[in-house]
Amino acid sequence: xxxxxxxxxxxxxxxFGAAGADYRIVAADQSTSSLVMVSGAPGAQAxxxxxxxxxxxxxxxxxxxxxxxxxxxxxxxxxGSEILANASCGGVAAVDVATASVKWYAYxxxxxxxxxxxxxxxxxxxxxxxxxxxxxxQIIDVSAAPLDPARQKVVKAMSLPGAHGVVWDAxxxxxxxxxxxxxxxxxxxxxxxxxxxxxxxxxxAKLCDQYGHDLVADGxxxxxxxxxxxxWHLDPDADRWTKVRDMANVKSFSRDAKKGDLxxxxxxxxxxxxxxxxxxxxxxxxxxxxxxxxxxxxxxM
Numbered sequence: 001x002x003x004x005x006x007x008x009x010x011x012x013x014x015x016f017g018a019a020g021a022d023y024r025i026v027a028a029d030q031s032t033s034s035l036v037m038v039s040g041a042p043g044a045q046a047x048x049x050x051x052x053x054x055x056x057x058x059x060x061x062x063x064x065x066x067x068x069x070x071x072x073x074x075x076x077x078x079x080g081s082e083i084l085a086n087a088s089c090g091g092v093a094a095v096d097v098a099t100a101s102v103k104w105y106a107y108x109x110x111x112x113x114x115x116x117x118x119x120x121x122x123x124x125x126x127x128x129x130x131x132x133x134x135x136x137x138q139i140i141d142v143s144a145a146p147l148d149p150a151r152q153k154v155v156k157a158m159s160l161p162g163a164h165g166v167v168w169d170a171x172x173x174x175x176x177x178x179x180x181x182x183x184x185x186x187x188x189x190x191x192x193x194x195x196x197x198x199x200x201x202x203x204x205a206k207l208c209d210q211y212g213h214d215l216v217a218d219g220x221x222x223x224x225x226x227x228x229x230x231x232w233h234l235d236p237d238a239d240r241w242t243k244v245r246d247m248a249n250v251k252s253f254s255r256d257a258k259k260g261d262l263x264x265x266x267x268x269x270x271x272x273x274x275x276x277x278x279x280x281x282x283x284x285x286x287x288x289x290x291x292x293x294x295x296x297x298x299x300x301m
Contacts (some may be wrong), residue, residue, distance in 0.1 A: 023259060024301035025287065026083055028071045030271055031294040035074050035085055035095060037301070038287065040262065040277055046288045052083075052100045054091065059102050059147055067091035067107050072296045073117050080301050084126075086115035092128055092140065094120075104146035108154065110134050116164045117215065119175075123190040127175055129163035136160055137177050137186075139193040155193040158186075165215025167223070172236075174198060176223065178215040183225065185236065199236070206241055207232060214252050214297070226250040231263075245278075252297035264298050271296055 023041035037050035054060060054068035068091035075084040082103060086092045090113040093105035106126070108115055114132025121127055126140045137160045145151035162180025169176055175186040175195060181204040186195040204210035207227065214226040223234045224244065231244040231253050247265065251272075254262040260279040264272055274288030275298050 024080075025262060025275060025298055026074045026076055026301055027264075027275065027293075027298040028074045028085065028296045029293050030070050030072070030296055031292055033068045033071055033087070035071065035083055036293075038275075038290070040259065040275065040287050040300075042285070044287070046290055048290065050097070050100065052085075052095045054087075054093075057101050060093075060105055061148075064091065064105065064107050064149060068093070070296075073115070074297055074299055075117075075119070076299055076301050084118050084120065086118050086128065088114045088116070088132065090115065092118055092126065102147070104142045105149065106140045106142055106152055106154070107149040108134070108138065108140075117166050117178075119166050119168045121168055121175070121188060121190070122170070125190070125193065127157070127166045127168070127177075127188075129160065129166040129177060131163045135163055135179075137163060137166065137175075137195065139195075141193065153193070157193065157195045160184075162211070164213050165225075167215055167217050169217065171221055176215065176217075178212045178225065180204070180212060181210045183212065183215070183223075183234070201234070201239075203227070203232070203234075203241070214250065216253055216255075218255065224253050224255065226253050252299065254299045256300045259300060262298055262300055264295055268294075 023039050025038050025040045029036050033054045035052040036048045067089050068087045070088040072088050073086045083095045090108045094103045096103050115128050115130045117129045119127050128138045130136050130138050137157045139155045139157050141153040160179045165178030167176045175188045177184045183201045185199040209227050209229045211228045216224045225232045230246050233242045233244050251264045260277050263276045271294035273290050273293045274286050278284050
C-alpha cells in the first residue's frame with residue numbers, strides 16, 4: 001500500500017508534469033498568507049498548482065493564525081520535502097510539502113516584530129533574522145513543543161540592525177547573518193544558543209550602498225546579497241565582492257545554473273504579481289501575472 005505522503009507527492013509531480021517538475025518555484029503570497037508552488041517552465045500556464053494556506057492549517061492554533069499575515073520568506077530544503085517560512089507578523093514555520101501542513105511553528109511576539117528570514121541549525125534549533133523594531137538575530141528551540149509556541153524557548157543571540165538574512169554554512173560551521181550595513185560570519189554555540197563574531201563585512205562602505213535584503217548561498221561557498229541598487233556576490237575566502245546585476249530593490253534572488261536567475265522586484269509597494277527569470281543565455285521572461293497575488297519572495301525548488 002502506498003503511504004499517504006507518497007500519494008500526495010505523486011499528485012504534485014503529476015500536476016507539474018515531467019518538464020514542469022524540474023522548474024518548480026515556491027513563492028510567498030501575502031494576499032492569502034500562503035506559500036504557493038508554480039511552474040517556471042518555458043511556456044507553462046501561469047497557475048498555482050500547490051498551496052499551503054496558514055489560515056486553514058488545522059495544526060496552527062487559532063490564536064496564532066494572524067501571525068502568518070504578510071508572509072515574507074520561503075526556503076525549500078535541499079531535497080524539496082519541506083519549506084521554511086516566516087511572516088512579518090511574527091509567525092515562523094517548517095511546512096511539509098507532502099501534506100501541506102506545518103511540521104512545527106513558532107511565534108515571535110515582540111511589538112512590531114518583523115521576521116524576514118530563517119534557517120535551520122544543525123542541532124535542530126532555528127535562527128531568525130528579525131527586523132522592524134526588534135533588530136536582532138534570534139534562536140528558537142522548538143523541540144519541547146513543536147506545535148505550542150508558548151512552551152518554546154527564544155533567545156536574542158545578538159543585536160542586528162535591519163536584520164534581513166540568515167544562512168547556516170555547513171562547510172564552515174558558521175552562521176551568516178545580514179543587516180542593513182553589515183554581513184557577519186558567526187560561531188554558534190548550541191549549549192546556550194549564543195553566537196560570537198568570527199568576521200564581519202561593512203558592505204555599505206565596500207559597495208557604497210546599504211539596506212541589505214536577501215542573502216543566499218551560491219552552493220560553492222560564496223553568497224549572493226541584494227541591496228538597494230544591485231545583486232552582489234561575495235567570495236568570503238578571497239574577501240572579494242562582485243556585482244552580479246544592476247537591479248534596484250530586489251526582494252529575492254535565486255540562481256539555478258541550468259534554469260537561470262529567479263528574481264522578485266516590487267511592482268506595487270513591496271510586492272509583485274509576477275516572477276522574473278533571466279535565463280543563462282541572458283533571455284528575460286516573466287512567469288505570470290497571477291491576478292490577485294502579492295508575491296514577496298520566490299525560490300527555485
